[in-house]
Amino acid sequence: MNKKGLLIVISGFSGAGKGTVVKQLIKKYNYSLSVSATTREPREGEVDGREYYFKTKEEFQNLIDYNGFIEWAQYVENYYGTPRAFVEEEMEKGHHVILEIEVQGALNIKNQYKDALLIFITPPSAKELRNRLVGRGTEDAQTVEKRMKQAQKETKDMVNYDYIVVNDDLEECVQTVHGIIQCETCKLSNNKEFIEEITNQLNEQ
Amino acid sequence: MNKKGLLIVISGFSGAGKGTVVKQLIKKYNYSLSVSATTREPREGEVDGREYYFKTKEEFQNLIDYNGFIEWAQYVENYYGTPRAFVEEEMEKGHHVILEIEVQGALNIKNQYKDALLIFITPPSAKELRNRLVGRGTEDAQTVEKRMKQAQKETKDMVNYDYIVVNDDLEECVQTVHGIIQCETCKLSNNKEFIEEITNQLNEQ
Secondary structure, three states: OOOOOOOEEEEEEOOOHHHHHHHHHHHHOOOOOOOOOOOOOOOOOOOOOOEEOOOOHHHHHHHHHHHOEEEEEEEOOOOEEEEEHHHHHHHHHOOEEEOOOOOHHHHHHHHHHOOOOOEEEEEEOOHHHHHHHHHHHOOOOHHHHHHHHHHHHHHHHHOOEEEEEEEHHHHOOOOHHHHHHHHHHEEEEHHHHHHHHHHHHHHHH | OOOOOOOOEEEEEOOOOOHHOOOOHHHOOOEEOOOOOEEEOOOOOOOOOOOOEEOOOHHHHHHHHOOOEEEEEEEOOOOEEEHHHHHHHHOOOOEEEEEEHHHHHHHHHHHOOOOOOEEEOOOOOOOHHHHHHHHHHOOOOHHHHHHHHHHHHHHHHHHHEEEEEEEOHHHHHHHHHHHHHHHHHHHHHOOOHHHHHHHHHEEEE
C-alpha cells in the first residue's frame, strides 16, 4: 500500500500553545512541517527555510502569479503564504504534512483539500488563556486585550474544524494530536484496499 | 463538562492478539472493561467477576427475561452475554467502556448504540495470522485450519467497523487504539458544549 500522506492543519487562539505543540510533534514523530514564505524582514536568529522562506515582494508576487501558494494573505504591509510544491510533493511521498495556520487560511485549505484534517487547539478556559498571555511577559496589557478580542472572534470558526483539542497538559495534548493523525489512517475509508488484500489472501490460502 | 463515556467494541480474528491488546489498554489507561456472563463452568484459575460472571442457566435465563443483557448468544450448549447494568452505569459516570466481542455481537451493539466505536484488530497478513496461530502451540493443525476458515468468513464483516487497526507491533497497536478513543472525544460533534462554554466566557470577559 503506497498511500498518500495527510494534510494536517493546526490552528488555535494566540496563547493556546499551538506553536509548542507543533514543535513537539515534529521533534517526536515523522511529520513534515510546511514552512511559510513571507516578505517581512527576518528577525534576529531566524533562519531562511526554518522559520520562514524570506522573499522579496517581486518574488512573492511571482509565486502568486504562478499558483505557487495553496493559500496566502496580507497582514499590514507584509505577505505570508504556504508554498504548494512542498506540501504536494510530501503528500505524494506518503508523508503527513503539518501546517500551522490562522483560521481564515485553514478554511481556504479545506475548500481545496477536502480530506485535510483541521485541528483546533484551545486552552481549557478563557481565564486560562488570559493567564497564559499575561504569563508570557512579552505582551503589554493592550496587546493581551487585543489577543483576547481576536480569540473571541475566532470562536465563530471553531465549528469548521474536525477536532477540538484542549491543551491543558502539553505532553498529553501532543499525544492526542498524534493520536488523531494515527486514527485517521485507521478509518475504514482509508483501509478498503487492505481489507480487499487480506480477504483475497484468506480466500486463496 | 460531564460527558457520557464511550462504548468501545473490540473485535478481530482469533490470533490477531486482541485479548493482549485489551489487557494492555486496561492496565495502562483508565478504561472500564465489561466482563461477560456465561453459563459454562469456570476453568482452573478463573475468578468469578474477572474472566466471567459465572451463572446458572436459570440465572442467565432470568437476566435475558429482564432485559439484563445488551447482547447475548449461545455457543454449543453454553450461553454468553454482556450485562447491561455495568455498561450503562459506567458510561453514565463518564467512563469509557471496552467490550471484547465477536463480530455478530458487535453488530448487534451498533444497532442499539449508534455512537459505539467499532474497532477491528487484524494481523498484517493471512500468512502472519497462520504463523501466530501455529506459534501459540496450543492448537492442533485441525483447530488452526478451523480458525483460518473462521477468519475468512469474518472478513465480510470488517466493512461494518469504524476502524481497522493492524496489530504488527503490540505496543504500537495499543497506542493506536488508545489514540482512536482519545480522538473520538476530540471530534467536533463531541465538543459543541465546550465551544459554547468558551465562547460565552470570551464574550463575557
